[in-house]
Every structure is written in C-alpha cells, then in structure tokens.
Amino acid sequence: MYDKTLRIATRKSPLALEQTNYVKKKILSLYPDLNIKLVPIVTHGDNILNKSLSKISGKGLFIKELEHALLENKADIAIHSMKDLPVNITKELCLVSICKRGNALDSLVSNDYQSINQLPKGAIIGTSSLRRQCQLITYRPDLVFSPLRGNIETRIAKLDQGKYDAIILATEGLNRLNLKNRITQIIPAELSLPSCGQGAIGIQSRIHDKKVLFFLSRLNHLKTFIEINAERAFCRKLESGCQIPIGSYAILKKNKLWLRGLVGSPDGKIILKGERRGWYNTGEKMGYSLANELLNNGAKNILNNLHIKKFYYI
Structure with missing residues (x-):
C-alpha cells in the first residue's frame, strides 16, 4: 500500500x-x-x-x-x-x-446536418486533424476543411457561432463531458479510422x-492494453512520433485481435490501408508486420515527403 x-x-x-x-x-x-x-x-x-x-x-x-x-x-x-x-x-x-477504453471512433457534430452524406457541397468542416481530413476528403472531396483549435467546449461554441457547418471530434471526449446529445453521427471506422489509442x-x-x-x-484493463499495444506497435514502426497522418485501430474479441492501419497524404490523394488478424498475444508482431507492409507499398515515400514539408498529424 x-x-x-x-x-x-x-x-x-x-x-x-x-x-x-x-x-x-x-x-x-x-x-x-x-x-x-x-x-x-x-x-x-x-x-x-x-x-x-x-x-x-x-x-x-x-x-x-x-x-x-x-x-x-x-x-x-x-x-x-x-x-x-x-x-x-x-x-x-x-x-x-x-x-478501460470508451468509444474510439470520431463523431460529426452539426446543428443542421445529420451525417457526412447530408453535408452540402462546399460545406466547411472544422478539424485540425490531418488524419481525419485526409480520410474524409477522399470520401467527400467537395468539402472544405478549416483548422479548429481549443478545448471541446470552445470548438462547439465556434460551431454554434456559425463559423463551421460541422466539426469532427472524438466521440469519447463528448461522452465524458456529458455532451453526447451534440453528436449527430458516430463516423464508422471505414470512413475515419481512429487515432492510435483514441478513447482510452x-x-x-x-x-x-x-x-x-x-x-x-x-x-x-487487459483487453484495452492488448488492443492499444498493437496500435502503438504499428505507429512505432512507422516512427509516428514525427507526427504524420496515421490511423490505427485494434479490436479484441474472443481472444482474436483485428488490427487495421492507415497512412495517408494530407490532401487525401493517397490512402494506404491494411489489416491483420491473429491471436491476442501477437498484437505487437501484427503491428510491426502491418507497418512494414504499408511502408513497402508506398508509405515510405509519403512519410519522407511529409518530413521534408514538415507536416504533422494530430
């Protein structure tokens, strides 16, 4: 004690x-x-x-x-x-x-639109996350992404002031602050793969x-630890401490681990994705393996270009 x-x-x-x-x-x-x-x-x-x-x-x-x-x-x-x-x-x-991890996904917050699909052409989306931007701009290249800083309450206040048509925030942050009622859509991982460790x-x-x-x-919390250990292994191999547009998300169910990873260019023109499935005790190995696959498939060029241009991810 x-x-x-x-x-x-x-x-x-x-x-x-x-x-x-x-x-x-x-x-x-x-x-x-x-x-x-x-x-x-x-x-x-x-x-x-x-x-x-x-x-x-x-x-x-x-x-x-x-x-x-x-x-x-x-x-x-x-x-x-x-x-x-x-x-x-x-x-x-x-x-x-x-x-124990809460909801790891991103959420759309809007006063006028209920989903990504409902947003009109040219809608202004508030986010400072290149990870979110590079994925969503691939799905909706007609949207306009604008930087958004401050704590969650400040960001929502800017939305309410009409500066944005919608903003993207972490779902669990809204849940913890009793702002679940502001969520208009929890964005599927297929559209916005979460950041490593998000929600925990x-x-x-x-x-x-x-x-x-x-x-x-x-x-x-052992289940959460296993999931995030795999996600962090993926990012570690990619040397993501230098801050780049990366997503990684692992789900453990019945001792089987499903890991998804992503590396993208900030403009969304290039998105590299992959996944691994294996036993719960192979998460770190899976993370390294998946990272190597993406590096060999073109992620190395993306990362080198980002280092030169000094881009970072959130």
Whole structure:
C-alpha cells in the first residue's frame, strides 16, 4: 500500500480534469484511505491557440510539462489521453496502466446536418486533424476543411457561432463531458479510422517508483492494453512520433485481435490501408508486420515527403 499522498499531474482543460477525476475515483475504489492531490498544469500546447498543431510540433506539446512534473518529483503519476502519448516514452518514465477504453471512433457534430452524406457541397468542416481530413476528403472531396483549435467546449461554441457547418471530434471526449446529445453521427471506422489509442486514458509514472507501479497496475484493463499495444506497435514502426497522418485501430474479441492501419497524404490523394488478424498475444508482431507492409507499398515515400514539408498529424 502506498504510504503517502499520491500527486496526480493533469492538464487543466475540462476534459483532462474529467478524465483525471475518473482515474481518481478508480484509485480510491481500490485504496479508499489514500490521500490524493491533483497537480493541474498548463502545457505549451494549451497556450498555442492561434496555430494548427499540424503547423507546429504535434501532440507531444500536451504532455511535456506533465512529464517534467514527474521527472522533477512534483507529481507521482500523470494522466493522459492515450492518443496524445507518443509511442516512444522518455526512458525514465513508463506507462503504468491503461484504463478501460470508451468509444474510439470520431463523431460529426452539426446543428443542421445529420451525417457526412447530408453535408452540402462546399460545406466547411472544422478539424485540425490531418488524419481525419485526409480520410474524409477522399470520401467527400467537395468539402472544405478549416483548422479548429481549443478545448471541446470552445470548438462547439465556434460551431454554434456559425463559423463551421460541422466539426469532427472524438466521440469519447463528448461522452465524458456529458455532451453526447451534440453528436449527430458516430463516423464508422471505414470512413475515419481512429487515432492510435483514441478513447482510452493512460497513467504514466517514474519507472523506478516500484510502489506506484505495483498498486496502480491493478487499474490496467487487459483487453484495452492488448488492443492499444498493437496500435502503438504499428505507429512505432512507422516512427509516428514525427507526427504524420496515421490511423490505427485494434479490436479484441474472443481472444482474436483485428488490427487495421492507415497512412495517408494530407490532401487525401493517397490512402494506404491494411489489416491483420491473429491471436491476442501477437498484437505487437501484427503491428510491426502491418507497418512494414504499408511502408513497402508506398508509405515510405509519403512519410519522407511529409518530413521534408514538415507536416504533422494530430
């Protein structure tokens, strides 16, 4: 049993705090006598709201300050959206647990249209995700995609102000903030393959803090861990820490794992897809194998071009 106050580093956004309080309740359900203190932190990414993340340094901007809090012993664990956590973690830190995943898919939010198919020609879609954009523009090349930053409430407010005909958000983020009523369509994975780890919460800590690792490992949801481990293996082989338009999504059912992966060009002119099916304990191997297949089929050229042009994915 941990014998002191557990300090949890978290971003200050409403969604981050909701996710942190979710984890806090899970911890207290196992260790009701534990004293827990939240350590709210504003990250560099939270402060840059006038630029698309596709123009700067990608999602790592949302975790660096939280990791520094761990490394400087200002916090004991940090809570992240798994889709924000780079596949290569700072060597002094580790991923302790992944909580049970919610809905991993993207959602369309609109005040006037009920689905992607109903959107009129030239409709303005708000998203800063090149992953979402490159897939949806392939399906609907007549749509116009416009950058959209800020927390979920800010993005919805911009929609309500009439700046967009629709916006694309992560379904589980809306669910966690009790905004399910704003969802007009949950977009099938066939149209928008999710980001690696989307819909799940990860807990990070120092690799040598054995007490924390021991008692927080009980929060790990094995099915979710297996799925996301396969997704992260796929992205790791593609070196997606450099931020590129990638989707990866794994589903575990009856000990069988189904992994889908995607690499695309930002303009949607090239979309490379593949999949693997295998036993639950072969997820990492499947991820590497699928990544190699796409690399050999043209993904290597896409990634090289993106590195040169300094494109990034969200």
